[in-house]
Structure formats: structure tokens, C-alpha cells
Amino acid sequence: MNLNVVGLDIAKLVFHMFMMQDGKAKKKKLKRSELLAFVAQMPVSVIAMEACRGAHHWARAFQALGHEVVLLNTRFVKAFVVGNKNDYNDAEAIYTAACQPNKRSVAIKGIEQQDLAMLQGVRRGKVDERTALVNQMRGYLAERGIVLPRSVNQFRKQLPSILEDGENDLSTLSRKLFAEQYQALKALDEAIRALDREITAVCQNNALARRLLDIPGIGPFDRYFGRG
The missing domain is CATH 1.10.287 (Helix Hairpins)
Known part of the structure; x- marks a missing residue:
């Protein structure tokens, strides 16, 4: 079963998503209070994030909702940033990095x-x-x-x-x-x-x-x- 991959750039208050649907790029901005409810209604997906502060908390929460989660090495993700650094470009870079066969993932901490x-x-x-x-x-x-x-x-x-x-x-x-x-x-x-x-x-x-x-x-x- 091929799952949809979602790149998620996490922050303290506002989160940015990037994914591909029917060959088209889709972007979504969510407040912290909206994120979990939105992810709960998503079809089962592979949610990729950088392994930064707060990522392990969200990884456990998304796994509890049935999603697969991939935490990526920050330096590995940086190589895929295209254009000026901003939240959506970061989310797209996370998405691209997660699609690589040689991606450098980090174990999720309990x-x-x-x-x-x-x-x-x-x-x-x-x-x-x-x-x-x-x-x-x-x-x-x-x-x-x-x-x-x-x-x-x-x-x-x-x-x-x-x-x-x-x-x-x-x-x-x-x-x-x-x-x-x-x-x-x-x-x-x-x-x-x-x-x-x-x-x-x-x-x-x-x-x-x-x-x-x-x-x-x-x-x-x-x-x-x-x-x-």
C-alpha cells in the first residue's frame, strides 16, 4: 500500500504542510490548536518532520492516530531546500527528503x-x-x-x-x-x-x-x- 507523504514544518504556533495530490502541490497552514484535529481526519499517511524540538511529541501523537511518521536529520533536509528559506519551502524540502530512498531518519523517542x-x-x-x-x-x-x-x-x-x-x-x-x-x-x-x-x-x-x-x-x- 502506497501512502501519501506529507512534509510538515513544525513551529511553536503555526505549522505548514506540503504534499502532492493528483500530481499537484498542495499547501496548508495550521495553527497549533488546529493541527491534531486536521491530522486526525486525514487518510493514513506518512508524515515527515525534521527531528527538532517538539518533533518526538508530535510523532507519538500522529502514530496514535494511525499514521506512519518519519523524523529526518536536519542537515539531510537542508540539502533539499529550494529558493529562499521560508516555512512552505521548508515543508516542501521535508517532503522531498522523505521521498528519497537513502533518507536519514531518526528514531522516535518515547x-x-x-x-x-x-x-x-x-x-x-x-x-x-x-x-x-x-x-x-x-x-x-x-x-x-x-x-x-x-x-x-x-x-x-x-x-x-x-x-x-x-x-x-x-x-x-x-x-x-x-x-x-x-x-x-x-x-x-x-x-x-x-x-x-x-x-x-x-x-x-x-x-x-x-x-x-x-x-x-x-x-x-x-x-x-x-x-x-
């Missing part, structure tokens, strides 16, 4: 995969925040003649004794600020540990993640899983 990706993203953000905090404090310490190795562990280990040393060049104010930042560091440490526990729990309850965890050298914090 809610659990997106949850795991979010956990990993938040964890990366916390780690980056911790690194930035330590680097900033190392710089301020260096200005006062106190040089520490470029290591979060060493900073965490040595700062308490530096704060207790009354012979160094720390003023009362700077000592107070360093102490406050040390507490902020400990809070970030705990936040990262909590996220580690969440990620481990999700991995243990996810069949794909469990299979990955069985591979030597693979763990919940150092493998690629569900990114994007």
Missing part, C-alpha cells in the same frame, strides 16, 4: 527516553555549574596568593583548611564569601548525586538501558543514550 535525556542534560548543567564555581573561586584565591590544582576534588578538600588559616591574606569579607561558595559547592555535589540516583533508577527500569549497562565499560553517566 517519554521515558526523553525523561532520561532531560535528567542527563540537567546533570551536565549542574556539573558545568560546579566547574565554573570552582574555577571562579580558584581565580579569586590566586589573586590572594593561594594557588590550588585544577581539580574539583582538591578544591573541595583544601578549601576548609584555607578558611581556617588565620595567617593567609583572606580578609573577613572574602573568607565569608569563600565559605558561602563552599556551601554552594556542597549543594551542587548533593544535587548531582541525587540526579545520579535518578538516572540509575531510570536505567534499571528501562530495557534498552539495561542491555547497554551489560556491556563492559558502559554506565549510566558515560554513554550516549537518548540525547536531544
Whole structure:
């Protein structure tokens, strides 16, 4: 059964469709509030979208309505844009890309995969925040003649004794600020540990993640899983 292919350019508020019917190009613009109802009354089709923000949500919704869904690599689609970039031309490029035999599709993520990706993203953000905090404090310490190795562990280990040393060049104010930042560091440490526990729990309850965890050298914090 040959299904009609629909190229859909998704956005926050307005969506643009492109398809061919009886050899003629058909275009449709829909508001976000109209999209699902319109797709529900369409004959079963192959709906193609770029694998961008929000695409996995819509893919699951369209699949629930009985449609086939193809998510395409954004760079692959870009090669098929004709003319000036606009929403309808983007939708046509998606349509054209979806019709290629060598199309580069992206797997549709489930809610659990997106949850795991979010956990990993938040964890990366916390780690980056911790690194930035330590680097900033190392710089301020260096200005006062106190040089520490470029290591979060060493900073965490040595700062308490530096704060207790009354012979160094720390003023009362700077000592107070360093102490406050040390507490902020400990809070970030705990936040990262909590996220580690969440990620481990999700991995243990996810069949794909469990299979990955069985591979030597693979763990919940150092493998690629569900990114994007």
C-alpha cells in the first residue's frame, strides 16, 4: 500500500504542510490548536518532520492516530531546500527528503527516553555549574596568593583548611564569601548525586538501558543514550 507523504514544518504556533495530490502541490497552514484535529481526519499517511524540538511529541501523537511518521536529520533536509528559506519551502524540502530512498531518519523517542535525556542534560548543567564555581573561586584565591590544582576534588578538600588559616591574606569579607561558595559547592555535589540516583533508577527500569549497562565499560553517566 502506497501512502501519501506529507512534509510538515513544525513551529511553536503555526505549522505548514506540503504534499502532492493528483500530481499537484498542495499547501496548508495550521495553527497549533488546529493541527491534531486536521491530522486526525486525514487518510493514513506518512508524515515527515525534521527531528527538532517538539518533533518526538508530535510523532507519538500522529502514530496514535494511525499514521506512519518519519523524523529526518536536519542537515539531510537542508540539502533539499529550494529558493529562499521560508516555512512552505521548508515543508516542501521535508517532503522531498522523505521521498528519497537513502533518507536519514531518526528514531522516535518515547517519554521515558526523553525523561532520561532531560535528567542527563540537567546533570551536565549542574556539573558545568560546579566547574565554573570552582574555577571562579580558584581565580579569586590566586589573586590572594593561594594557588590550588585544577581539580574539583582538591578544591573541595583544601578549601576548609584555607578558611581556617588565620595567617593567609583572606580578609573577613572574602573568607565569608569563600565559605558561602563552599556551601554552594556542597549543594551542587548533593544535587548531582541525587540526579545520579535518578538516572540509575531510570536505567534499571528501562530495557534498552539495561542491555547497554551489560556491556563492559558502559554506565549510566558515560554513554550516549537518548540525547536531544
